[in-house]
Amino acid sequence: MKNVIRLISLLLILMLLPVCALGETVVTSFYPIWLLARNLAEGIPGLEVRNLAAPDTGCLHDYQLQSQDMKVLEEADLFLVNGAGMESYLDLVFSAFPDLPVARASDGVPLLYGMDALQIGESEEEEEGEANAHIWLSASNAVLMARNLADAMIRQFPSLEPGIRENLASLTDRLNLLDQELKDGLSDLPRRGIITFHEAFPYFASAYGLEVLAVVNREPGETLTPAQLARLITVIRDLGNPPLFTEPQYEDLSARILASETGAKIYTLDPVVTGPEENVPLDYYESVMRKNMETLRDALSE
Numbered sequence: 001m002k003n004v005i006r007l008i009s010l011l012l013i014l015m016l017l018p019v020c021a022l023g024e025t026v027v028t029s030f031y032p033i034w035l036l037a038r039n040l041a042e043g044i045p046g047l048e049v050r051n052l053a054a055p056d057t058g059c060l061h062d063y064q065l066q067s068q069d070m071k072v073l074e075e076a077d078l079f080l081v082n083g084a085g086m087e088s089y090l091d092l093v094f095s096a097f098p099d100l101p102v103a104r105a106s107d108g109v110p111l112l113y114g115m116d117a118l119q120i121g122e123s124e125e126e127e128e129g130e131a132n133a134h135i136w137l138s139a140s141n142a143v144l145m146a147r148n149l150a151d152a153m154i155r156q157f158p159s160l161e162p163g164i165r166e167n168l169a170s171l172t173d174r175l176n177l178l179d180q181e182l183k184d185g186l187s188d189l190p191r192r193g194i195i196t197f198h199e200a201f202p203y204f205a206s207a208y209g210l211e212v213l214a215v216v217n218r219e220p221g222e223t224l225t226p227a228q229l230a231r232l233i234t235v236i237r238d239l240g241n242p243p244l245f246t247e248p249q250y251e252d253l254s255a256r257i258l259a260s261e262t263g264a265k266i267y268t269l270d271p272v273v274t275g276p277e278e279n280v281p282l283d284y285y286e287s288v289m290r291k292n293m294e295t296l297r298d299a300l301s302e
Protein backbone atom coordinates (compact mmCIF):
# COMPACT_ATOMS: atom_id res chain seq x y z
CA MET A 1 0.00 0.00 0.00
CA LYS A 2 2.83 2.35 0.91
CA ASN A 3 4.45 1.74 -2.47
CA VAL A 4 1.21 2.47 -4.28
CA ILE A 5 0.85 5.77 -2.42
CA ARG A 6 4.46 6.61 -3.21
CA LEU A 7 3.87 5.82 -6.88
CA ILE A 8 0.73 7.94 -6.98
CA SER A 9 2.55 10.85 -5.31
CA LEU A 10 5.38 10.55 -7.80
CA LEU A 11 2.93 10.55 -10.70
CA LEU A 12 1.17 13.60 -9.28
CA ILE A 13 4.46 15.45 -8.93
CA LEU A 14 5.41 14.57 -12.49
CA MET A 15 2.05 15.76 -13.76
CA LEU A 16 2.34 19.07 -11.93
CA LEU A 17 5.96 19.80 -12.84
CA PRO A 18 5.51 21.09 -16.39
CA VAL A 19 2.67 23.37 -15.25
CA CYS A 20 4.84 24.91 -12.53
CA ALA A 21 7.75 25.32 -14.92
CA LEU A 22 5.49 27.12 -17.44
CA GLY A 23 3.55 29.36 -15.07
CA GLU A 24 4.90 32.92 -15.16
CA THR A 25 3.18 35.83 -13.46
CA VAL A 26 3.49 39.39 -14.69
CA VAL A 27 2.04 42.00 -12.35
CA THR A 28 1.15 45.46 -13.64
CA SER A 29 0.76 48.55 -11.47
CA PHE A 30 -2.47 49.98 -12.91
CA TYR A 31 -5.01 49.89 -15.72
CA PRO A 32 -3.17 51.44 -18.71
CA ILE A 33 -0.15 49.20 -18.14
CA TRP A 34 -2.41 46.19 -17.66
CA LEU A 35 -4.12 46.91 -21.00
CA LEU A 36 -0.76 46.95 -22.83
CA ALA A 37 0.65 43.91 -21.02
CA ARG A 38 -2.36 41.72 -21.66
CA ASN A 39 -2.10 42.48 -25.37
CA LEU A 40 1.54 41.34 -25.22
CA ALA A 41 0.66 38.15 -23.32
CA GLU A 42 -2.40 37.29 -25.42
CA GLY A 43 -2.54 33.62 -26.45
CA ILE A 44 0.73 32.69 -24.70
CA PRO A 45 0.12 29.61 -22.53
CA GLY A 46 1.35 29.82 -18.95
CA LEU A 47 1.81 33.60 -18.96
CA GLU A 48 -0.56 35.30 -16.57
CA VAL A 49 -1.01 39.07 -16.27
CA ARG A 50 -2.41 40.41 -13.02
CA ASN A 51 -3.19 44.00 -12.18
CA LEU A 52 -2.23 45.37 -8.77
CA ALA A 53 -4.61 48.31 -8.40
CA ALA A 54 -8.32 47.59 -8.80
CA PRO A 55 -9.67 48.62 -12.24
CA ASP A 56 -11.64 51.49 -10.71
CA THR A 57 -8.61 52.95 -8.87
CA GLY A 58 -7.70 55.49 -11.53
CA CYS A 59 -4.36 57.28 -11.46
CA LEU A 60 -1.95 56.21 -8.72
CA HIS A 61 -1.28 59.74 -7.41
CA ASP A 62 -0.70 59.19 -3.66
CA TYR A 63 -1.60 55.50 -3.92
CA GLN A 64 -0.40 53.49 -0.92
CA LEU A 65 0.40 49.79 -1.27
CA GLN A 66 -2.20 47.63 0.48
CA SER A 67 -1.36 44.38 2.26
CA GLN A 68 -3.08 42.39 -0.51
CA ASP A 69 -0.84 44.21 -3.02
CA MET A 70 2.21 42.88 -1.17
CA LYS A 71 0.79 39.35 -1.45
CA VAL A 72 0.31 39.75 -5.20
CA LEU A 73 3.85 41.12 -5.60
CA GLU A 74 5.22 38.16 -3.64
CA GLU A 75 3.98 35.88 -6.45
CA ALA A 76 5.22 38.12 -9.26
CA ASP A 77 8.04 37.11 -11.62
CA LEU A 78 8.08 40.57 -13.18
CA PHE A 79 6.54 43.92 -12.16
CA LEU A 80 5.61 46.29 -14.97
CA VAL A 81 5.03 49.93 -14.04
CA ASN A 82 4.32 53.21 -15.82
CA GLY A 83 7.28 55.11 -14.33
CA ALA A 84 7.71 58.89 -14.71
CA GLY A 85 6.69 59.22 -11.06
CA MET A 86 3.25 57.60 -11.30
CA GLU A 87 4.16 54.87 -8.79
CA SER A 88 5.47 56.86 -5.85
CA TYR A 89 5.67 53.65 -3.79
CA LEU A 90 8.44 52.06 -5.87
CA ASP A 91 11.16 52.44 -3.23
CA LEU A 92 9.05 50.34 -0.90
CA VAL A 93 8.80 47.62 -3.59
CA PHE A 94 12.57 47.68 -4.14
CA SER A 95 13.29 47.19 -0.44
CA ALA A 96 10.55 44.61 0.20
CA PHE A 97 11.31 42.57 -2.96
CA PRO A 98 14.96 43.16 -3.85
CA ASP A 99 14.97 40.25 -6.31
CA LEU A 100 11.83 41.26 -8.21
CA PRO A 101 12.65 42.69 -11.66
CA VAL A 102 10.81 46.00 -12.21
CA ALA A 103 10.44 47.52 -15.68
CA ARG A 104 9.30 51.05 -16.46
CA ALA A 105 7.19 51.68 -19.56
CA SER A 106 8.38 55.30 -19.55
CA ASP A 107 12.02 54.50 -20.42
CA GLY A 108 13.00 56.66 -23.40
CA VAL A 109 9.60 58.38 -23.61
CA PRO A 110 10.11 62.17 -23.96
CA LEU A 111 8.63 63.58 -20.76
CA LEU A 112 6.79 66.86 -20.25
CA TYR A 113 7.69 68.85 -17.16
CA GLY A 114 5.72 71.52 -15.37
CA MET A 115 2.65 73.09 -16.89
CA ASP A 116 2.15 75.89 -19.34
CA ALA A 117 -1.55 75.91 -18.67
CA LEU A 118 -3.07 77.97 -15.92
CA GLN A 119 -3.84 75.95 -12.80
CA ILE A 120 -6.58 77.01 -10.49
CA GLY A 121 -6.96 74.42 -7.74
CA GLU A 122 -3.29 73.55 -7.62
CA SER A 123 -1.93 72.60 -4.25
CA GLU A 124 0.74 74.86 -2.74
CA GLU A 125 3.34 72.17 -2.21
CA GLU A 126 3.58 71.28 -5.89
CA GLU A 127 7.08 69.99 -6.51
CA GLU A 128 9.13 71.82 -9.09
CA GLY A 129 10.51 69.79 -11.96
CA GLU A 130 8.13 66.88 -11.52
CA ALA A 131 7.38 65.05 -14.77
CA ASN A 132 3.80 64.69 -15.93
CA ALA A 133 3.19 60.93 -15.69
CA HIS A 134 0.18 60.60 -18.03
CA ILE A 135 2.38 59.49 -20.93
CA TRP A 136 0.05 56.80 -22.34
CA LEU A 137 -2.41 59.38 -23.68
CA SER A 138 -0.40 59.84 -26.85
CA ALA A 139 -0.63 56.74 -29.04
CA SER A 140 2.95 57.16 -30.25
CA ASN A 141 4.08 57.07 -26.60
CA ALA A 142 2.00 53.92 -26.17
CA VAL A 143 4.06 52.34 -28.97
CA LEU A 144 7.29 53.06 -27.04
CA MET A 145 5.72 51.84 -23.79
CA ALA A 146 4.59 48.57 -25.37
CA ARG A 147 8.11 48.00 -26.70
CA ASN A 148 9.67 48.61 -23.27
CA LEU A 149 7.22 46.20 -21.62
CA ALA A 150 7.78 43.56 -24.31
CA ASP A 151 11.58 43.88 -23.96
CA ALA A 152 11.30 43.35 -20.20
CA MET A 153 9.06 40.32 -20.66
CA ILE A 154 11.44 38.79 -23.21
CA ARG A 155 14.44 39.40 -20.91
CA GLN A 156 12.62 37.67 -18.09
CA PHE A 157 10.97 34.86 -20.08
CA PRO A 158 13.30 34.21 -23.05
CA SER A 159 11.48 31.03 -24.07
CA LEU A 160 8.33 33.08 -24.72
CA GLU A 161 10.06 35.52 -27.08
CA PRO A 162 8.40 34.46 -30.37
CA GLY A 163 4.86 34.89 -29.01
CA ILE A 164 5.64 38.20 -27.31
CA ARG A 165 7.32 39.57 -30.46
CA GLU A 166 4.34 38.57 -32.60
CA ASN A 167 1.93 40.27 -30.18
CA LEU A 168 4.12 43.38 -30.02
CA ALA A 169 4.15 43.63 -33.82
CA SER A 170 0.36 43.55 -34.13
CA LEU A 171 -0.15 45.89 -31.16
CA THR A 172 2.36 48.35 -32.65
CA ASP A 173 0.55 48.29 -36.01
CA ARG A 174 -2.77 49.03 -34.31
CA LEU A 175 -1.34 51.85 -32.17
CA ASN A 176 0.38 53.46 -35.17
CA LEU A 177 -2.91 53.34 -37.05
CA LEU A 178 -4.67 54.97 -34.09
CA ASP A 179 -1.97 57.65 -33.88
CA GLN A 180 -2.46 58.56 -37.55
CA GLU A 181 -6.25 58.59 -37.14
CA LEU A 182 -6.01 60.97 -34.17
CA LYS A 183 -3.62 63.26 -36.06
CA ASP A 184 -5.88 63.34 -39.11
CA GLY A 185 -9.09 63.61 -37.12
CA LEU A 186 -8.00 66.51 -34.94
CA SER A 187 -5.93 68.55 -37.38
CA ASP A 188 -8.60 70.68 -39.03
CA LEU A 189 -10.71 71.93 -36.13
CA PRO A 190 -11.62 75.61 -35.87
CA ARG A 191 -10.86 75.67 -32.11
CA ARG A 192 -7.95 74.07 -30.25
CA GLY A 193 -8.29 75.23 -26.66
CA ILE A 194 -9.66 73.02 -23.89
CA ILE A 195 -10.02 73.26 -20.11
CA THR A 196 -9.58 69.99 -18.21
CA PHE A 197 -10.21 68.95 -14.63
CA HIS A 198 -7.09 66.83 -14.04
CA GLU A 199 -3.60 67.22 -15.43
CA ALA A 200 -3.95 64.14 -17.64
CA PHE A 201 -3.99 65.52 -21.17
CA PRO A 202 -0.77 67.47 -21.95
CA TYR A 203 0.73 64.52 -23.91
CA PHE A 204 -2.50 64.10 -25.86
CA ALA A 205 -2.68 67.84 -26.56
CA SER A 206 0.95 68.05 -27.63
CA ALA A 207 0.65 65.00 -29.93
CA TYR A 208 -2.59 66.06 -31.61
CA GLY A 209 -2.34 69.83 -31.85
CA LEU A 210 -4.62 70.89 -29.00
CA GLU A 211 -3.94 73.43 -26.29
CA VAL A 212 -4.77 72.90 -22.61
CA LEU A 213 -5.72 76.46 -21.61
CA ALA A 214 -6.30 75.70 -17.95
CA VAL A 215 -6.35 72.75 -15.56
CA VAL A 216 -8.95 73.11 -12.84
CA ASN A 217 -7.52 70.55 -10.43
CA ARG A 218 -3.99 69.36 -10.83
CA GLU A 219 -4.87 66.17 -8.99
CA PRO A 220 -8.35 64.73 -9.34
CA GLY A 221 -10.87 65.09 -6.58
CA GLU A 222 -9.64 68.36 -5.06
CA THR A 223 -12.42 70.70 -4.06
CA LEU A 224 -12.32 74.30 -5.21
CA THR A 225 -12.74 77.11 -2.71
CA PRO A 226 -15.39 79.76 -3.54
CA ALA A 227 -12.55 82.21 -4.32
CA GLN A 228 -10.94 79.75 -6.77
CA LEU A 229 -14.33 79.11 -8.36
CA ALA A 230 -14.90 82.84 -8.81
CA ARG A 231 -11.45 83.30 -10.33
CA LEU A 232 -12.06 80.40 -12.69
CA ILE A 233 -15.37 81.89 -13.88
CA THR A 234 -13.48 85.06 -14.84
CA VAL A 235 -10.73 83.06 -16.55
CA ILE A 236 -13.21 81.00 -18.57
CA ARG A 237 -15.10 84.12 -19.69
CA ASP A 238 -11.81 85.82 -20.67
CA LEU A 239 -10.83 82.77 -22.71
CA GLY A 240 -14.10 82.98 -24.64
CA ASN A 241 -15.90 80.11 -22.87
CA PRO A 242 -13.87 77.18 -24.23
CA PRO A 243 -15.37 73.73 -23.65
CA LEU A 244 -14.82 72.09 -20.25
CA PHE A 245 -13.72 68.48 -20.15
CA THR A 246 -14.48 66.42 -17.07
CA GLU A 247 -13.45 62.79 -16.71
CA PRO A 248 -15.77 59.85 -16.14
CA GLN A 249 -13.64 58.74 -13.17
CA TYR A 250 -14.03 62.02 -11.31
CA GLU A 251 -17.49 63.52 -11.06
CA ASP A 252 -16.96 67.20 -10.53
CA LEU A 253 -19.71 69.39 -9.16
CA SER A 254 -17.72 72.55 -9.83
CA ALA A 255 -17.93 71.79 -13.57
CA ARG A 256 -21.67 72.24 -13.49
CA ILE A 257 -21.42 75.50 -11.55
CA LEU A 258 -18.80 76.79 -14.00
CA ALA A 259 -20.87 75.78 -17.00
CA SER A 260 -24.03 77.42 -15.73
CA GLU A 261 -22.15 80.61 -14.77
CA THR A 262 -20.23 80.98 -18.03
CA GLY A 263 -22.25 79.15 -20.67
CA ALA A 264 -19.23 76.95 -21.47
CA LYS A 265 -20.28 73.43 -22.45
CA ILE A 266 -19.25 70.31 -20.53
CA TYR A 267 -17.91 67.21 -22.27
CA THR A 268 -16.26 64.02 -21.04
CA LEU A 269 -12.75 62.87 -21.91
CA ASP A 270 -11.62 59.48 -20.67
CA PRO A 271 -7.93 59.20 -19.72
CA VAL A 272 -8.24 55.36 -19.82
CA VAL A 273 -7.12 54.97 -16.20
CA THR A 274 -10.16 52.86 -15.30
CA GLY A 275 -12.31 50.39 -17.15
CA PRO A 276 -14.07 47.08 -16.94
CA GLU A 277 -12.38 44.16 -15.20
CA GLU A 278 -13.90 41.30 -17.14
CA ASN A 279 -14.31 40.59 -20.86
CA VAL A 280 -12.20 43.61 -21.72
CA PRO A 281 -11.65 43.72 -25.49
CA LEU A 282 -7.97 43.81 -26.47
CA ASP A 283 -8.55 47.09 -28.29
CA TYR A 284 -10.17 48.82 -25.31
CA TYR A 285 -7.52 51.58 -25.21
CA GLU A 286 -7.98 52.31 -28.91
CA SER A 287 -11.76 52.41 -28.71
CA VAL A 288 -11.70 54.88 -25.78
CA MET A 289 -9.16 57.08 -27.60
CA ARG A 290 -11.36 57.06 -30.72
CA LYS A 291 -14.34 58.07 -28.61
CA ASN A 292 -12.26 60.92 -27.14
CA MET A 293 -11.45 62.02 -30.68
CA GLU A 294 -15.16 62.11 -31.60
CA THR A 295 -15.94 64.10 -28.45
CA LEU A 296 -13.20 66.63 -29.24
CA ARG A 297 -14.31 66.97 -32.85
CA ASP A 298 -17.81 67.65 -31.63
CA ALA A 299 -16.71 70.12 -28.94
CA LEU A 300 -14.16 72.05 -31.00
CA SER A 301 -15.95 72.29 -34.31
CA GLU A 302 -18.28 75.10 -33.20
Ligand SMILES: [Zn+2]
Pocket: 059, 060, 061, 134, 198, 199, 200
Ligand atom coordinates in the same frame (compact mmCIF):
# COMPACT_ATOMS: atom_id res chain seq x y z
ZN1 LIG B 1 -3.58 61.43 -13.10
